[in-house]
Amino acid sequence: MHALDEGTLRASFVNTTRKEVSDLTLPADFAALDWSRLDLLGWRDPKLAKRAYVVVPTDDGTVGVLLRRADATPVARAQCSWCQDVRLPNDVVLYTAKRAGAAGRRGDTVGVLVCESFQCSANVRKPPPIAYLGFDVEAAREERIRTLRERAAGFAAAVLA
Template identity: 35%
Template structure:
């Protein structure tokens, strides 16, 4: 990924309202990010835990989206993240929704999916050992590529592409 500044992240959020751009808070890891080794950057807002963000590159340009975390919890049942395809305990996967960009978002259209609650998909796919006893792992490279493609497709769907 190309290196981003906090101001640039605010500029590329396609489904954010003006006040959401103003309130955006980046995590401490943002200033330490090794952008050359990131497929995308995702984080929970350190000030407002119900909000999250994903920035991915689409056609070589950064595109970001604002996410809202659902208030419910998956409880004790294991669940799978739809982005990284990692099995997690149910309370570590959350429903995130994103208002669609443009006219669709103005009409109230949104897109949702189940994602690792801490938005740590980028790290989870790089773990070599299975996280669950019945989980079958593909090669790490295939998992990374698959996760990147699914994240990009989700961001593109929200952006209206």
């Protein structure tokens, strides 16, 4: 992911009001982020417990999405839709997002089960377990990174649709 400054990041949001963008709280470590190890930037708002944000690079530019955490939690251990790691050390929760434009103003939403604190970029970079003799761990890791980017970009496209 390319480094973003605060202005570019705020301008990327597609399903928010101007007030919501101005109230957005940046991640605490924003200035020190290692952008080369991120496939998306996601964080929870420290001031508003149910609000989160994700910024996803797409072929058409960077797309920022305001998310709301659902009240209900999955009954069984859920799998993250983006990193699809079955050995997750963290919780997976349902986030919903208003669609961009007129659809969002009508109340249309899209939901996704993702890592609660958006650790997906770190999860896909962990070497996967060796599945069989001759298993190419590095190729599998690269594939996981590529599919994370595709899934997150697909979510951004669903918000824009």
